Amino acid sequence: MSHEEHIQDSGFAGSFNGDRIFKGITLGFAFSVILVLLLMVAGMAHESLPALRQFGWKFVSGSDWDAVQGNFGALPFIWGSIVSSLLALAVATPLSVGTALFITELAPRKLGGAIASLVELLAAIPSVIYGLWGVLVMAPWLQQTVEPFLMEHFGFLPFFRGAPYGVGMLAAVFIIMIMIIPIVTSITKEVLLAVPLSQKEAAIALGATKWEMIRMAVLPYGRSGILGAVILGLGRAIGETMAVTMVIGNTPQISLSLLAPAYTMPSVIANEFAEASSKLHSAALMEIGLILLVITLIINIAARLLIWGVTRQQSSGGRK
């Protein structure tokens, strides 16, 4: 730390230690990113202490949520979050990969480009607007058309029992699916574009059809990147707040039926935190937030490591 350059002229005011001061300032700002992350975990852990002390592990296994009695079990929210995200992801993944393949391998360049930018544009629409559409357009459609159909033809399954409310788990799955498809598609597209031409040409030269080329050369090469995209999509899905809150029905119950209303971790925070009735109530909500934070941190770190691994192999060359 003792590199003092002897620039004697005082032409530049403050240039004597300018570089060190500058480095210090920029480091301070850059370091604040780490600080924010630490502050998040520590602050939320501290705020949720009352609930942690009171309930311990029973918090995540209990399914009774009663603000009046002061009983807080988070299982219905954890269940709702996991079920809605995984179901949405299960449907969104093949659709996204299919669309990304269509854009990169099948469509004429201009059409592919147009679809890609449309998808990217739609990824920018805020959650609350998806929710607005979900609650005023999609939910009535589900209630009047889709759910009666499901009940009539598949009503023997436990998944389609109950009354058609419109809002509920099915609506949440639909809206999450619609919202994560753009992000999964555009990352998958980037990954597929990174597949070297020589790999594809080799497959074609061996007499492979287009699909065989995709299966033999493109997909294996992009596998870990696509997995990263899917995991990132999961992170998005599990943290999705506004749109889900507006269509899931907000009832803390565990039901096998997709038609039944449910609740998710972010939704209960969104609905109850501002009006938390007691110290314990807000601590319980804070603890749900902490659980959510830890889950998304794990998901994001895993996804970043995977995607970094892919893009580091070819960090040269610009995007597109």
Next chain:
Amino acid sequence: MNGMRVRSLKNAGMMLLMGLATFIVLTPLIMIFFHIVKMGAGSINLDFFIQIPSPPGESGGGMANGMVGSVILILMASVIGIPTGIFGALYLSEYEGNRLASVIRFCADVLSGVPSIITGLVAYTLIVVPMHGFSAIAGAVALGLIMIPIVLRTTEEQLKMVPGTLREASLALGVPFWRTTLQVTLRSGLKGIITGILLSIARVAGETAPLLFTSLGNHFWSKKITEPMAALPLQIFNFAIAPYEDWHRLAWGGALVLVVVMFGVSLTARWFNRDRSIG
């Protein structure tokens, strides 16, 4: 050969499935767009831009306080997000290669994946609790925290594109490193940095969840930044879930305004960056 026919049939089938997937993906997205434009256009008039919301059940009214509130919140958030992002990026790009820089980079990426409602909870513990009340400041802090990683990463990308020879030329003229960085490197990447800033603004403009228990929302005009303030996305949320036809109408109008502004900002950002994409 029979095998060949099976293979080409399979090929055709798979191609068809890809086309079908694209169709399924695009349909709801286009429908959402269609509904926003159709329903939104029908509810926008002059009152929408100059009136505050009417009481429940009464017709008329607008979302002027929400729009003004959003602008104020975004301006205050920018004060936190933009300097932190830019100066942080300067550290990452100009002192790259050290361990700390890659840790910071990683943290920024992770931070950008944290659900925005969590950021709201953090702003609540940092600002609302000590100040004993919901306030616009708390909302701005939440939005600012969301902006930081976006500005940081896009700025860093841009700074890395500035040719090293430019820096060397400046250093060779005897300009100190810090002045080189600020006046040569930063200035050369300025267009791209502005793009990043605009994109981060477009992103936080639609954020709702972090404002729910920070800025809280306000049915009327806010006079101070230490009291709750209305924001356009908050109003869209509250009106969409309310049982009043007329509030639904306002919500659609708000959605259209928000989407138009966001797309406008994004397009401006792209326009700024138009001759940089090649690098």
